Amino acid sequence: MPHFAKPAEGSWTEHYPQLSTGPVSYEDSISPEYYERERKAIFAKTWLNVGRVEQLPRVGSYFTREIEAAHTSIVVVRAADQQVRAFYNMCRHRGNKLVWQDYPGEESNGTCRQFTCKYHGWRYSLEGDLTFVQQESEFFDLDKDDYGLAPVRVETWEGFIFVNLDASGTTSLREYLGELGQGLEGYPFGEMTQVYKYRADVGSNWKLFIDAFAEFYHAPILHAHQAVSEESQKLAGYGYEALAYAIDGPHGMVSSWGGMSPPKDLNMVKPIERVLHSGLFGPWERTIDIDLPPAVNPARSKAWGIDSFLFFPNFMLLVWSPNWYLTYHYWPTSYNTHIFEGTLYFVPPRNARERLQQELAAVTFKEYALQDGNTLEATQSMLESRAVTQFPLNDQEILLRLLHTTGREYVAQYEDVVATTS
Ligand code: FES
Ligand SMILES: [Fe+2]
Numbered sequence: 001m002p003h004f005a006k007p008a009e010g011s012w013t014e015h016y017p018q019l020s021t022g023p024v025s026y027e028d029s030i031s032p033e034y035y036e037r038e039r040k041a042i043f044a045k046t047w048l049n050v051g052r053v054e055q056l057p058r059v060g061s062y063f064t065r066e067i068e069a070a071h072t073s074i075v076v077v078r079a080a081d082q083q084v085r086a087f088y089n090m091c092r093h094r095g096n097k098l099v100w101q102d103y104p105g106e107e108s109n110g111t112c113r114q115f116t117c118k119y120h121g122w123r124y125s126l127e128g129d130l131t132f133v134q135q136e137s138e139f140f141d142l143d144k145d146d147y148g149l150a151p152v153r154v155e156t157w158e159g160f161i162f163v164n165l166d167a168s169g170t171t172s173l174r175e176y177l178g179e180l181g182q183g184l185e186g187y188p189f190g191e192m193t194q195v196y197k198y199r200a201d202v203g204s205n206w207k208l209f210i211d212a213f214a215e216f217y218h219a220p221i222l223h224a225h226q227a228v229s230e231e232s233q234k235l236a237g238y239g240y241e242a243l244a245y246a247i248d249g250p251h252g253m254v255s256s257w258g259g260m261s262p263p264k265d266l267n268m269v270k271p272i273e274r275v276l277h278s279g280l281f282g283p284w285e286r287t288i289d290i291d292l293p294p295a296v297n298p299a300r301s302k303a304w305g306i307d308s309f310l311f312f313p314n315f316m317l318l319v320w321s322p323n324w325y326l327t328y329h330y331w332p333t334s335y336n337t338h339i340f341e342g343t344l345y346f347v348p349p350r351n352a353r354e355r356l357q358q359e360l361a362a363v364t365f366k367e368y369a370l371q372d373g374n375t376l377e378a379t380q381s382m383l384e385s386r387a388v389t390q391f392p393l394n395d396q397e398i399l400l401r402l403l404h405t406t407g408r409e410y411v412a413q414y415e416d417v418v419a420t421t422s
Contacts, residue, residue: 010244011395012245015073023390027402030384035335040311041414043069047162047176049315054193060195063109064089064099069332070165074152075099079126086154086163087128091117092147122151159190178248183295192345196362199341204376206330206338212372213312214399216240222371242301245398250312250406252399255298258305278357278362282322287347290323308397312406336380340371
């Protein structure tokens with residue numbers, strides 16, 4: 001059961017004995033061999049968010065995703081029956097990657113009536129059926145029914161499209177997302193279709209960037225020059241206390257007060273924020289009214305600013321009090337590199353001023369994210385030196401404990417099953 005209130009006594013972390021309070025090893029972030037184990041135990045086994053339904057507006061809309069952690073590429077498409085389907089992006093003739101534009105390693109999207117392989121022209125319907133074989137009579141007993149595209153499990157939750165590369169898995173997406181996911185249902189994600197997206201190659205293990213976004217301990221220091229001094233002091237000098245943390249199975253969240261939307265004193269913010277009424281926390285004026293579902297601002301605090309949900313393994317969903325949301329994805333490309341994606345979603349602007357408010361929030365976010373990203377390679381390189389191997393984490397870093405503990409549990413459980421079945 002998630003906890004939604006500050007425990008009467010002790011720290012948050014002590015209420016989750018499975019997380020312990022001892023120092024933590026970061027061997028899981030610096031070992032090529034461990035990364036190979038994570039690939040099999042985590043990225044080939046769990047539900048991975050690959051996009052939103054708005055990316056597939058009509059029959060034949062598709063996008064591809066390169067999932068390097070699983071050494072594969074998939075294509076996600078809206079089929080003729082309006083259902084979202086996913087397939088391995090691979091021709092059944094001789095294995096050519098089926099959907100790509102100029103460069104096979106680059107993701108692509110568009111709309112089509114069918115998929116045609118660039119190599120020998122085999123064609124597949126939007127449902128994945130093989131419909132045409134060039135010079136079919138030259139093959140030997142070829143039954144086209146046997147050569148449809150290899151399907152990938154795909155389910156949607158609140159408009160988020162997830163795939164699961166484990167064909168034998170039985171846990172539904174909704175069940176996997178648990179009480180935290182269910183507690184978010186009803187939030188109007190589908191109304192927030194104005195999208196601003198950043199993507200970056202980062203020279204660190206994927207978990208290190210999640211660490212950087214899953215605690216506020218660094219905020220008054222790393223972002224010192226961004227925040228006004230009064231906010232910094234509240235965070236550091238008086239001791240930061242979250243409104244709530246919740247942990248449910250592999251997933252967790254932190255609910256935080258804060259933000260300057262609008263600030264009590266306009267002198268607290270930069271001139272452009274004063275003019276546009278916007279900043280990191282987004283436009284100060286809300287353009288829609290939202291009845292918050294139970295998992296959002298669970299403490300129902302008036303000072304609420306932002307909730308950060310961490311859905312294992314690599315998807316974060318941030319709900320901001322001025323009625324917009326943000327997603328983070330961390331796609332490993334090796335044990336010490338990953339692709340980071342940060343995507344902001346707003347209700348479409350009704351006029352130029354609202355558009356500028358959103359643009360200001362998006363560039364302010366980028367500034368913070370660059371600061372967050374700035375320490376990662378420095379941390380990765382020193383962790384790899386193994387000069388020190390155990391690290392103390394404080395109570396604000398509880399979601400980091402959760403992430404690393406959960407990862408190790410997945411690897412151990414997977415290897416137990418493999419050992420007992422082989
Ligand atoms: S590999 Fe696709 S048609 Fe030959
Ligand atoms: Fe940060």
